[in-house]
Amino acid sequence: MQRLKPDPAAQESCRGFYADILHFLRKRMDNASDAADMTQDVFTQWLGYRDRAKVEQPRAFLFQMARNLLSDHWRRQKVRHSALGEEQAEVLHSEPANDPLDHAQRQQRLEHLRQVLAQLSPRRREALMLHRFEGLTQAQIAQRMNISVSMVEKHIAAALLQCKQRLDSDNGREHAE
Template sequence: MAVFVSSPYDSQGIPQSAEASPSTMATPETTGWTLGEYARYYRELLGFLTARLRCPHEAADMAQETFARALAHDDPAAIRQPRAFLYRIARNLAVDSARKQSIRTRHLIDLTEVEDAPSATPLPDHVLEKEQLRRALDQTILKMPPRRREVFLLYRFGGLSQAEIAEKLDISTSMVERHLMKAMTQCKERLQAFR
């Protein structure tokens, strides 16, 4: 049962007087729009909100909020098209919800970036692991034959090239390469056993 209040336009589309007479004003008594009348649009409105929000639970909550706001309207007599009024409320609520969700998502991403950012101070277990690793490498280097150890230290920590090491130690460059390969292999084996 649809109830229509007189249109503000005449049959030719020309606006009528801006002032409505008491006989043409919609009142709860003349419109009969009660909760029952609004409720007949519930399924239709729920389908609209579900399609828009893609979540049936959120859509049901929003449909309930739509009806609560419509019934709490200050001037129910001013509502000439209750169906359109319900859809306008629902659309506004959906837009507000999307806006809030966007803000929440943006802030969650910001928080995630903060949590994932490296800390200036390392965690105690990382410090301990690093210290154990350093000790294992120190022991490995100390166990190397003296010439291999010297070549490795000059190359790795002294910053000398292979040719410079060969000249300094009075050995061939190929011998420096062999010492470095064996030293690196020894360190790599120790690190694999350590982990």
């Protein structure tokens, strides 16, 4: 990764707008710590933005960056909650309430899935987790991982195939025993 040279003008604009951006995000987020992290992300993106000198209204630009990050945050939260909601609804409708045996079996399946995911290569696991759990598009994953969209597609497909094969083979062993 290329290190950028410090730009005093950019750093000064950061100082001037930091409190405003932080206040803006705190009002719209669940907790102050996440707002502070996101504020830092805004300024990290700003300092890495190559065309900073061409920005005529840095304050407006920074607020737009904050709104974009906030939208991404809430979209990921929605994906997480909808996935969790579907899982909980499925459990409520398909299984007797609070049956200890069913609970133990669900815990075993979750642990088994964790083990299967742990066996993936780090890059495949990262691509799969960003796609399935963070709700990022393949283009967003490619940018974050600094690889091509085609490579993201390959990582996700290979990870899904590897997980399916492992789960199928393990389930076959369980039924054979």
